[in-house]
Amino acid sequence: MTRTVAILGGGIGGLSAAHELAERGFDVTVYERNDRFGGKARSFPGPADGDAHLPAEHGFRFFPGFYRHVTDTMSRIPVDGGTVVDRLTTTDELLQAVTDGDDRLMRVEAPRSVREWRERIQTVFGSDVPRDEAAFFANRLLTLLSSSERRWREEYEHRSWWEFIRAEEMSQAYQTYLGYGITQSLVAMRPQVSSTRTIGRIYLQMLRGLFDPELPADRLLDGPTNEAWIDPWVDHLRRRGVDLVPNAAVTAVDADGERVTGATVRHDGPDGDAERVEADHYVLAVPAPAVDDLLTPELERAAPSLSGVRNLDHGWMNGVQFYLREDVAPVRGHGVFYDSPWALTAVSQRQFWERYDWNALAETEGVLSVIVSEWDEPGIVYGKPARECTREEIVTEVWEQLRAHLGTDLLNESTLVASQLDPAVGFDEETGTVTNDAELLINTVGSLEHRPEAATECPNLYLAADYVRTETDLASMECANEAARRAVNALLDDLGHPSKRCEVWPFEWPAVFAPLRRQDDLGQRLGLTHPGEGASSLWSAYRDVVRP
Numbered sequence: 001m002t003r004t005v006a007i008l009g010g011g012i013g014g015l016s017a018a019h020e021l022a023e024r025g026f027d028v029t030v031y032e033r034n035d036r037f038g039g040k041a042r043s044f045p046g047p048a049d050g051d052a053h054l055p056a057e058h059g060f061r062f063f064p065g066f067y068r069h070v071t072d073t074m075s076r077i078p079v080d081g082g083t084v085v086d087r088l089t090t091t092d093e094l095l096q097a098v099t100d101g102d103d104r105l106m107r108v109e110a111p112r113s114v115r116e117w118r119e120r121i122q123t124v125f126g127s128d129v130p131r132d133e134a135a136f137f138a139n140r141l142l143t144l145l146s147s148s149e150r151r152w153r154e155e156y157e158h159r160s161w162w163e164f165i166r167a168e169e170m171s172q173a174y175q176t177y178l179g180y181g182i183t184q185s186l187v188a189m190r191p192q193v194s195s196t197r198t199i200g201r202i203y204l205q206m207l208r209g210l211f212d213p214e215l216p217a218d219r220l221l222d223g224p225t226n227e228a229w230i231d232p233w234v235d236h237l238r239r240r241g242v243d244l245v246p247n248a249a250v251t252a253v254d255a256d257g258e259r260v261t262g263a264t265v266r267h268d269g270p271d272g273d274a275e276r277v278e279a280d281h282y283v284l285a286v287p288a289p290a291v292d293d294l295l296t297p298e299l300e301r302a303a304p305s306l307s308g309v310r311n312l313d314h315g316w317m318n319g320v321q322f323y324l325r326e327d328v329a330p331v332r333g334h335g336v337f338y339d340s341p342w343a344l345t346a347v348s349q350r351q352f353w354e355r356y357d358w359n360a361l362a363e364t365e366g367v368l369s370v371i372v373s374e375w376d377e378p379g380i381v382y383g384k385p386a387r388e389c390t391r392e393e394i395v396t397e398v399w400e401q402l403r404a405h406l407g408t409d410l411l412n413e414s415t416l417v418a419s420q421l422d423p424a425v426g427f428d429e430e431t432g433t434v435t436n437d438a439e440l441l442i443n444t445v446g447s448l449e450h451r452p453e454a455a456t457e458c459p460n461l462y463l464a465a466d467y468v469r470t471e472t473d474l475a476s477m478e479c480a481n482e483a484a485r486r487a488v489n490a491l492l493d494d495l496g497h498p499s500k501r502c503e504v505w506p507f508e509w510p511a512v513f514a515p516l517r518r519q520d521d522l523g524q525r526l527g528l529t530h531p532g533e534g535a536s537s538l539w540s541a542y543r544d545v546v547r548p
Helices: 012-023 069-074 114-125 131-145 149-154 172-185 196-211 225-239 288-294 297-302 304-311 391-406 477-495 511-525 533-546
Strands: 004-008 027-031 043-049 052-057 088-090 093-097 104-107 219-221 243-245 248-255 260-267 274-277 281-284 313-315 318-324 333-337 344-348 366-372 416-421 425-428 433-436 440-442 461-463
Touching: 004 012, 004 260, 012 027, 012 069, 012 225, 012 477, 027 248, 043 225, 043 318, 043 416, 052 318, 052 366, 052 416, 069 477, 104 114, 114 131, 114 196, 131 172, 131 196, 131 533, 149 196, 149 511, 219 225, 225 243, 248 288, 248 297, 281 477, 288 304, 297 304, 318 391, 333 391, 344 391, 366 391, 391 416, 391 425, 461 477
Parallel strands: 004 027, 004 281, 027 243, 093 333, 281 461
Antiparallel strands: 043 052, 088 219, 093 104, 248 260, 260 274, 313 440, 318 366, 318 416, 333 344, 344 366, 425 433
């Protein structure tokens, strides 16, 4: 008898679980609250330009070289005689832009000569960072590389990145480039509250992409996300027999204290018809705030680990697209705007969207896609944080912060056709504050204990979302895909199913550090600190003498 699986949520986690289950012969139905699948990754029609609608995204999608799970799935989605992974294109550069001083343009392919290695290291560490501080930071990275997994879990999980790199006592350049650079500009994290375990792992993986010739530093899709990836994926799943139901929001998950007995979905908005859903197994693939809304005493008794989602913190990372009469491409890759109070990053999309039909548009020749990662700092136009601005004020503020970095000649008002702010961002007229329907998990200090495994204590409930414990350890498409694989593997194990298990890749450590990591594991078992902490003590003495 074919087993039935109801997947509640049609984002990357839900679609990934459906993909793996369909390949193994399960009867799968996916329920998604939006009219398009893909969750926060989906694209959608933006403002009209002539007879066509401009392509809009919740934020640009990028695929660092260390992503393996989601790109493996993409390699199994057929399209145009190849697969979706063929629609990834590599970037060449990274722009580090400032308002006071010189911008830096970094090539991101692996260095091939001693000179290129020296230039890459100087660029990564920031040429404005004092050499003694850069040396201390390098020691911090070596300490991480030579630390045991036990120390990562038991010690670094409980220390903030800001504390670990001692950013508070360092120069402004150190704080900007090494404290905030990757952490806040590429993922929605505050280094003061996010764990060293999470940021350290991501930092090392990002750096590996900049130095390892076997890995691309970064990749982007060659068209809007749904056109290039999600729509071919949905078509493939339907051909495999998956029933995909859009506009179906999960409003309840029923349990009897031991098992899930069913779920309720409401079609076509809050006033639509409700449907009772019953299946042999359930995969919950909605964001953590939605899980919190679905929790009942009976569901918590069946799956106690779900209650931990109440203790997870969330941040905002939403996008704005600016549609331009003239294509503006200051960099073939990401632009990181270090002096923007709202921690902006951007990609000029036309140079990568080779498959998109630009001729269908009346005026637009380029799209500048921007992500806002900091919502609590005052802006430069209205003097208010983004959370207190209207949607129109947010768009204006982002535009002016970009112009402050790139120049008013490059971004002049006459080039702007239209703009689109992520529709997940709303504005409450009564309170005068912004709302956000697409918050992003932040891995704060000590939050790992609150994150559930993909296999819950409930025998027919599994989790496929970015808050699940994974090797990726970052709220991302990669994390959601890995969580889905773990959920499917747990379901297969519970059934004793003969199908091959989904592949799950571990975090890759440079082999040269393996002996040191084993030594540190023994040292920690004996209660010893990591030898690298000696350098931190020396830094304190050095600072007292050299920087009294």
